[in-house]
Amino acid sequence: MLGKYLENVRKKSPLIHNITNYVTVNDVANVLLACGASPIMADEPDDAVEITAICNGLNINIGTLNSRTIESMFKAGKKARELGHVLLLDPVGAGASSLRTDTAVNLIKEIKFDVIRGNASEIKTLVLGSGTTHGVDADKADAVSDENLSFMIDFVKDFAKNSGSIIALTGAVDLVADAEKCFVIRNGRPEMGRITGTGCQLSGIMTAFIAANPENKLEAAAAAVCLMGLAGEIAFKNLQPGEGNSTYRNKIIDAVYNMTGEILDEGAKYEVR
Amino acid sequence: MLGKYLENVRKKSPLIHNITNYVTVNDVANVLLACGASPIMADEPDDAVEITAICNGLNINIGTLNSRTIESMFKAGKKARELGHVLLLDPVGAGASSLRTDTAVNLIKEIKFDVIRGNASEIKTLVLGSGTTHGVDADKADAVSDENLSFMIDFVKDFAKNSGSIIALTGAVDLVADAEKCFVIRNGRPEMGRITGTGCQLSGIMTAFIAANPENKLEAAAAAVCLMGLAGEIAFKNLQPGEGNSTYRNKIIDAVYNMTGEILDEGAKYEVR
Amino acid sequence: MLGKYLENVRKKSPLIHNITNYVTVNDVANVLLACGASPIMADEPDDAVEITAICNGLNINIGTLNSRTIESMFKAGKKARELGHVLLLDPVGAGASSLRTDTAVNLIKEIKFDVIRGNASEIKTLVLGSGTTHGVDADKADAVSDENLSFMIDFVKDFAKNSGSIIALTGAVDLVADAEKCFVIRNGRPEMGRITGTGCQLSGIMTAFIAANPENKLEAAAAAVCLMGLAGEIAFKNLQPGEGNSTYRNKIIDAVYNMTGEILDEGAKYEVR
Numbered sequence: 001m002l003g004k005y006l007e008n009v010r011k012k013s014p015l016i017h018n019i020t021n022y023v024t025v026n027d028v029a030n031v032l033l034a035c036g037a038s039p040i041m042a043d044e045p046d047d048a049v050e051i052t053a054i055c056n057g058l059n060i061n062i063g064t065l066n067s068r069t070i071e072s073m074f075k076a077g078k079k080a081r082e083l084g085h086v087l088l089l090d091p092v093g094a095g096a097s098s099l100r101t102d103t104a105v106n107l108i109k110e111i112k113f114d115v116i117r118g119n120a121s122e123i124k125t126l127v128l129g130s131g132t133t134h135g136v137d138a139d140k141a142d143a144v145s146d147e148n149l150s151f152m153i154d155f156v157k158d159f160a161k162n163s164g165s166i167i168a169l170t171g172a173v174d175l176v177a178d179a180e181k182c183f184v185i186r187n188g189r190p191e192m193g194r195i196t197g198t199g200c201q202l203s204g205i206m207t208a209f210i211a212a213n214p215e216n217k218l219e220a221a222a223a224a225v226c227l228m229g230l231a232g233e234i235a236f237k238n239l240q241p242g243e244g245n246s247t248y249r250n251k252i253i254d255a256v257y258n259m260t261g262e263i264l265d266e267g268a269k270y271e272v273r
Numbered sequence: 274m275l276g277k278y279l280e281n282v283r284k285k286s287p288l289i290h291n292i293t294n295y296v297t298v299n300d301v302a303n304v305l306l307a308c309g310a311s312p313i314m315a316d317e318p319d320d321a322v323e324i325t326a327i328c329n330g331l332n333i334n335i336g337t338l339n340s341r342t343i344e345s346m347f348k349a350g351k352k353a354r355e356l357g358h359v360l361l362l363d364p365v366g367a368g369a370s371s372l373r374t375d376t377a378v379n380l381i382k383e384i385k386f387d388v389i390r391g392n393a394s395e396i397k398t399l400v401l402g403s404g405t406t407h408g409v410d411a412d413k414a415d416a417v418s419d420e421n422l423s424f425m426i427d428f429v430k431d432f433a434k435n436s437g438s439i440i441a442l443t444g445a446v447d448l449v450a451d452a453e454k455c456f457v458i459r460n461g462r463p464e465m466g467r468i469t470g471t472g473c474q475l476s477g478i479m480t481a482f483i484a485a486n487p488e489n490k491l492e493a494a495a496a497a498v499c500l501m502g503l504a505g506e507i508a509f510k511n512l513q514p515g516e517g518n519s520t521y522r523n524k525i526i527d528a529v530y531n532m533t534g535e536i537l538d539e540g541a542k543y544e545v546r
Numbered sequence: 547m548l549g550k551y552l553e554n555v556r557k558k559s560p561l562i563h564n565i566t567n568y569v570t571v572n573d574v575a576n577v578l579l580a581c582g583a584s585p586i587m588a589d590e591p592d593d594a595v596e597i598t599a600i601c602n603g604l605n606i607n608i609g610t611l612n613s614r615t616i617e618s619m620f621k622a623g624k625k626a627r628e629l630g631h632v633l634l635l636d637p638v639g640a641g642a643s644s645l646r647t648d649t650a651v652n653l654i655k656e657i658k659f660d661v662i663r664g665n666a667s668e669i670k671t672l673v674l675g676s677g678t679t680h681g682v683d684a685d686k687a688d689a690v691s692d693e694n695l696s697f698m699i700d701f702v703k704d705f706a707k708n709s710g711s712i713i714a715l716t717g718a719v720d721l722v723a724d725a726e727k728c729f730v731i732r733n734g735r736p737e738m739g740r741i742t743g744t745g746c747q748l749s750g751i752m753t754a755f756i757a758a759n760p761e762n763k764l765e766a767a768a769a770a771v772c773l774m775g776l777a778g779e780i781a782f783k784n785l786q787p788g789e790g791n792s793t794y795r796n797k798i799i800d801a802v803y804n805m806t807g808e809i810l811d812e813g814a815k816y817e818v819r
Contacts, residue, residue, distance in 0.1 A: 015407065015408045021587070022295040022568040022571060022587075023571050023572055023575050023585075023587050024572060024575075025295060025296050026296055026297060026299060026300070026469065026470070026572060027572070029296050029297075029469035029470075030468065030469050030518055030519055030522065033467050033468065033469060033518055034467070034517055034518050034519070038407070038408055038409075038410060039296075039408075039409075039469065040366070040369070040408040040409050041294070041295075041296050041336070041337050042337065042366075042370070043337060043339065044338060044339040044340060044372065046370075046371075046372055047338065047339075047370050047372040047373065050369075050370035050371060050372065051366075051369060051370050051408075054369060054370075054408065055408070063587070064587055064588065064589060065590060065593065066589065066590040066593075066614065067590060068339060093586070093588075093597075096586070096596075096597060096600060097588070097592075097593050097596035097597050097600075098592075098596060099590065099592055099593040099596065100593065134561065134584070135561045135584055135585075135586040135597075135600065135601070136584075136585075136586050137584060194579045194580070194803070195576065195579065196572065196575035196576050196579060196585065197572070197575075238515060242784060242800065242801075242804060243800050244580055244799060244800030244801070244802070244803025244804050245576055245579055245580050245799065245800070245803050246576055246580070246795070246796040246797075246798075246799035246800050246803070247796050247797070247800050249519070249576065250519040250520050250523065250796065251519075251520070252519075253517060253518065253519035254515065254516050254517030254518070254519050254520050255515075255517070256517070257467070257517025257518050257519070258515060258517050288680065288681045295568040298568060298569050299569055299570060299572060299573070299742065299743070302569050302570075302742035302743075303741065303742050303791055303792055303795065306740045306741065306742060306791055307740070307790055307791050307792070311680075311681055311682075311683060312569075312681075312682075312742065313639070313642070313681040313682050314567070314568075314569050314609070314610055315610065315639075315643070316610060316612065317611060317612040317613060317645065319643075319644075319645055320611065320612075320643050320645040320646065323642075323643035323644060323645065324639075324642060324643050324681075327642060327643075327681065328681070341612060511788060522792070523792040523793050523796065524792075524793070525792075526790060526791065526792035527788065527789050527790030527791070527792050527793050528788075528790070529790070530740070530790025530791050530792070531788060531790050
């Protein structure tokens with residue numbers, strides 16, 4: 001079902017502009033290339049607007065934001081919206097500082113995003129206005145589990161309805177929802193949390209998936225989540241004794257590179273609620 | 274023939290200052306170490322000037338330029354020129370935005386570079402003043418092929434003559450030319466385009482090669498192109514089933530690390546026109 | 547003896563804020579995750595102060611400093627000191643430019659660091675006010691050797707006494723000293739110098755070790771040095787023919803990931819003087 005959305009990325013090779021943090025930016029670029037898209041990065045305001053205009057999608061990640069890049073996020077975001085381009089927000093660390101929370105909240109107020117993708121603490125912060133994000137990681141108390149699943153599904157659907165955006169709340173269980181429909185996804189490995197930037201990589205991929213599948217945004221966003229999680233499973237199986245998180249990082253990107261629509265169809269674990 | 278230029282890099286270990294983008298900077302640093310040079314990065318204007326003064330070469334890459342780093346590029350570039358240091362420009366994304374095009378064009382106007390290294394669309398943009406660069410990748414219509422080879426050789430020789438710089442136009446076929454002489458190089462693998470930053474890495478290496486071989490700049494620049502392409506071929510042969518672009522990236526740098534003058538002499542594929 | 551300090555990092559998982567350079571930042575993040583800590587990066591002044599407040603330790607690395615990040619270093623450093631958080635300075639390139647030297651010297655004047663970790667040329671620069679740092683690498687003439695060992699031990703103890711900080715001078719032989727006691731450590735491999743950022747990685751790890759072992763700061767700092775060196779030894783043994791510095795980088799982080807207190811106890815090579 002979802003494999004065709006990957007195939008469309010490989011066919012169309014969307015050009016994705018990333019205003020993103022300098023911690024994980026290289027991995028974001030390589031994983032976009034791995035899934036068949038092309039990355040570009042610009043963060044000086046004028047340049048960011050012009051580069052946005054020639055791209056198919058814009059991925060805004062506030063991971064190491066500063067006053068200059070914040071200006072770029074707002075200006076480029078408005079340009080992307082004006083042009084009808086795909087627009088994703090990754091509110092890294094929202095809840096951990098007021099600059100991060102305020103920037104994410106104001107971006108959502110001023111610009112309608114196609115998708116907002118974050119961990120449970122970040123998403124809660126955006127709904128409630130303040131949060132308990134543990135640095136850039138979700139607070140354990142916020143995690144989606146079988147116990148609170150129905151509640152959390154309603155929570156993300158409500159946020160999707162109020163914001164007009166697809167909400168992708170990712171963690172041990174991933175939820176990808178619009179106002180009506182929620183994909184509950186169980187791909188992935190807990191060891192992915194021991195690598196920096198798997199969330200940032202997913203945001204890049206997801207922007208490409210939606211840009212290449214504009215008629216099926218929700219399904220494309222869910223397919224990106226399944227792809228990243230399945231790549232984490234395949235890479236984990238390929239780990240040899242003595243290998244750790246650095247090699248795991250490489251093998252996940254390698255697994256994205258070698259993924260086909262068929263493998264994704266077979267490996268995707270999800271239900272729709 | 275070209276292997277000795279690598280051996281000189283390993284012997285002299287030139288210190289190379291890189292004002293470069295934050296996407297691929299780590300790979301640039303590691304590939305410089307792999308070929309025997311030492312990297313340093315600084316981009317605050319005063320610091321960039323002082324660091325330039327203690328180095329043997331300056332590699333200016335406009336990949337994620339901003340107003341502060343642009344100032345550093347001009348000031349450090351002038352200092353390098355004043356001191357007679359090797360100076361390379363990598364006009365990443367020239368043609369994709371006016372800030373990138375203007376910055377590259379003005380750098381060339383105000384500072385004479387030993388080498389300008391870019392893809393076909395970037396180089397065309399510098400000659401024609403505007404371009405059709407597809408993000409940071411060359412437009413397919415601009416590619417060097419057997420059909421347009423003679424025309425393109427004249428094109429780069431003309432640009433070399435007018436700019437007073439060696440022109441390195443890299444792609445499926447690489448051209449490295451001054452006003453009189455053009456190396457046509459056929460090393461490399463198409464899969465290198467699926468990794469971010471092989472061009473940036475080449476610019477770093479090329480700066481080191483010229484710094485270590487000041488009497489033979491054209492040959493040294495060509496040797497750097499052969500080295501990078503050959504490393505891509507060796508790494509490709511070493512890829513195992515299931516490996517992809519992330520591991521390929523590591524194996525290319527590893528291949529540079531293990532390259533000898535003899536291997537380079539045997540593997541370099543070029544003609545002089 | 548030292549293995550228990552690693553175990554405490556894994557148990558407590560300290561959150562470490564890094565104001566650091568963009569060259570090696572991804573490796574710093576991944577090595578912190580590898581040893582059981584959590585990384586976060588912020589460098590806009592207000593954000594850096596707030597993020598500092600929620601963390602357990604602050605690692606200041608001046609590798610690609612600029613006017614904005616320098617302001618963040620001073621403000622976040624003062625906040626960390628006020629809150630009694632662990633505070634480490636990595637004076638990358640002190641001695642190579644006046645901005646780097648002055649920033650490091652002034653940071654030390656205005657903020658008391660728990661540890662100052664650098665190479666021999668950087669540390670000499672901080673004591674003498676100016677230096678002969680070769681880019682970001684130590685000048686060979688400054689290296690600690692068996693010939694000058696007693697002199698250098700006194701030198702770092704004196705600096706520790708005068709600054710009130712633990713001094714970690716790392717190179718072929720590593721010295722970790724307070725005013726009274728010096729660990730002389732002989733772990734590591736010379737090939738680690740062919741990878742960018744092993745020093746930066748060590749600074750990140752060391753901040754985490756001290757944050758998790760506040761009662762034994764000197765021993766924890768020494769344990770971090772042994773860990774990094776031993777990881778370099780283990781990774782070197784795991785290198786296959788044809789592998790080079792890029793794969794070595796990954797295998798070192800992997801070795802940190804797989805390190806146990808027991809392995810560290812067996813492999814640590816040090817004496818106390």
